[in-house]
Structure formats: C-alpha cells, structure tokens
Amino acid sequence: MDRYAVIGHPVAHSKSPLIHQAFARATGQHMSYELLPAPLDGFLATAQRFAAEGGRGLNVTVPFKLEAYAMAKERSARAEEAQACNTLAWRDDHWYGDNTDGVGLMRDLTHNLHETLAGRDVLVLGAGGAARGILGPLLAKMPRSVVLVNRTEPRAAELAASFAEHGPVAAMSSAQLNGRRFHVVINATSIGINGDVPENLWPEHPFAVGGLAYDLVYADVPTPFLRWASQRSAERTADGLGMLIEQAAESFVLWRGVRPETSPVFAMLRPQA
Numbered sequence: 001m002d003r004y005a006v007i008g009h010p011v012a013h014s015k016s017p018l019i020h021q022a023f024a025r026a027t028g029q030h031m032s033y034e035l036l037p038a039p040l041d042g043f044l045a046t047a048q049r050f051a052a053e054g055g056r057g058l059n060v061t062v063p064f065k066l067e068a069y070a071m072a073k074e075r076s077a078r079a080e081e082a083q084a085c086n087t088l089a090w091r092d093d094h095w096y097g098d099n100t101d102g103v104g105l106m107r108d109l110t111h112n113l114h115e116t117l118a119g120r121d122v123l124v125l126g127a128g129g130a131a132r133g134i135l136g137p138l139l140a141k142m143p144r145s146v147v148l149v150n151r152t153e154p155r156a157a158e159l160a161a162s163f164a165e166h167g168p169v170a171a172m173s174s175a176q177l178n179g180r181r182f183h184v185v186i187n188a189t190s191i192g193i194n195g196d197v198p199e200n201l202w203p204e205h206p207f208a209v210g211g212l213a214y215d216l217v218y219a220d221v222p223t224p225f226l227r228w229a230s231q232r233s234a235e236r237t238a239d240g241l242g243m244l245i246e247q248a249a250e251s252f253v254l255w256r257g258v259r260p261e262t263s264p265v266f267a268m269l270r271p272q273a
C-alpha cells in the first residue's frame with residue numbers, strides 16, 4: 001500500500017490524516033496516510049527514512065516548509081515562487097517539492113466562498129512564509145491592489161518588491177492606509193487562536209461594503225482576527241479550514257492523479273456549518 005504522511009513539529013493536532021483518508025475512500029485509492037512527527041533538528045533524517053521505508057509523499061507543516069524546499073532536488077514553479085514546500089512527492093531517487101497553499105486558498109476564496117478577486121482591493125496582514133506562498137496565486141487573479149501590512153515593516157517591503165513584477169502589490173504601515181477600504185482582508189500572521197490582535201498595527205476600519213475577512217488559522221470557534229473583523233463591519237468571515245482542505249486536495253492530485261471532492265470533507269469536519 002502506498003504510504004503518505006504529514007511531517008511537522010508538533011503534528012499530533014493535524015487534520016490532514018482525516019482529510020486524506022476521506023479523499024482516498026471517496027476516490028477508491030489504495031493508500032495509507034499517517035502522522036510523522038519529527039524533532040526540530042531532525043526533518044531531513046525523518047523524511048529520508050520515510051522514503052527509504054517506501055513513503056511516497058509528504059505534506060509539510062510548521063516549521064519545516066523551508067527545509068522541505070531546500071531538500072527538494074526538483075521543484076514546481078509555484079514552490080520556487082513561494083520559496084517553501086508544503087508538499088513533497090518521492091520520484092525515483094529524490095523528492096519533488098510543490099507548494100499548494102496559495103492555490104488552495106484561491107480555490108476556497110473563489111470556488112467555495114464565491115469571492116471575485118479581479119479588480120478588488122486586498123489587504124494581507126503578515127509577511128511570513130504563508131503570505132509569500134499566497135501572493136503569486138493572488139496576483140494572478142488580477143486584483144486592483146494588494147497591500148501588505150506587517151509588524152516588521154522591512155519584511156513586508158522586501159516581500160512586495162520581490163513580487164512587484166507579478167502585479168500591483170505594495171507594503172504600507174497601517175498609518176499609511178489612511179482611510180482605504182478593502183474588499184478582502186486576509187490574516188496571514190501567526191497570532192493564531194489564542195493570540196491577541198495587534199490593534200496598534202492593524203487599520204482601524206479596513207472593510208469595504210460587503211468585505212470578507214479571511215483567517216488562515218482555523219478553529220471551531222471564531223478566531224481573534226475574525227472576532228476583531230466582525231466588530232469592524234466585515235460582512236462575511238471565513239477561517240482557514242477550507243484552505244486546508246483545498247491545499248490537501250491539490251497535494252492529492254499531485255500524488256494520485258485524481259481530484260477529490262472537497263465539500264463532503266468540509267461538511268465532515270464542520271458539521272455545524
């Protein structure tokens with residue numbers, strides 16, 4: 001049986017096994033999918049051992065996406081663009097690296113949430129690995145503008161400069177936003193489910209009429225960012241569960257050559273929705 005896994009530290013909380021096992025059942029694929037915990041200094045050894053034992057593919061989560069990128073001898077264009085890999089496929093004698101995070105988010109926004117991105121103004125909070133991974137696919141949707149706001153401002157400026165040839169992207173401080181309104185505001189920071197919203201860093205009223213607040217973090221209760229957004233007239237909110245399932249589906253396509261249906265898996269993981 002072909003073996004797949006999600007590698008991370010920590011990884012016990014991951015929903016990826018549930019998602020991929022559901023995809024495999026629904027598409028009749030004969031495969032297993034497991035958790036693969038790796039010590040912080042043991043990503044390479046753990047991934048290579050998994051391959052030596054017959055492993056065919058890995059999803060890569062925090063904090064190993066950059067190490068996965070460095071390990072992959074062959075990479076997709078979107079992995080090169082993101083400079084990080086969240087998906088690895090074993091090919092003969094080496095790892096092929098891909099990045100499905102950005103395309104997964106775009107599919108959740110446009111297909112599941114029916115969001116139009118072309119001609120829209122988009123605000124991205126954060127300038128870390130996740131922001132880098134979503135910028136290329138986001139700019140490919142032809143928004144009118146993408147603004148990056150980050151706690152460490154030079155990091156946002158550097159990221160915007162490296163994507164300048166892909167479309168209209170700029171880094172700003174929240175003070176510079178000066179009353180601008182956005183149709184879509186994406187939280188790509190790692191403040192997470194228990195963190196405090198950095199009120200001083202984020203614009204006071206960023207949402208245009210009908211605006212969508214999207215948090216890359218997911219939880220069964222509204223996240224701090226989504227609570228903050230609701231208090232600031234965001235008309236629609238969504239967390240990152242849809243992105244998680246869609247990026248997993250893209251990995252599944254790469255590994256198995258079959259596209260699974262994602263909506264039944266969303267319904268399974270969030271029955272109250």
Ligand code: NAP
Pocket residue numbers: 101125126127128129130131150151152155188189190191192195198201216217218240241243244245247
């Ligand atoms: P990362 O590379 O460590 O970047 C973290 C970002 O958050 C940086 O921009 C950092 O700002 C900012 N930040 C951290 N703490 C902050 C605070 N207290 N106040 C303001 N900004 C803060 O992390 P990442 O890989 O980009 O991941 C970001 C999030 O996306 C994580 O929660 C991850 O789980 C999530 N994610 C979800 C999916 C999904 O499928 N749903 C996929 C990928 C990632 P500085 O530059 O100033 O440090």
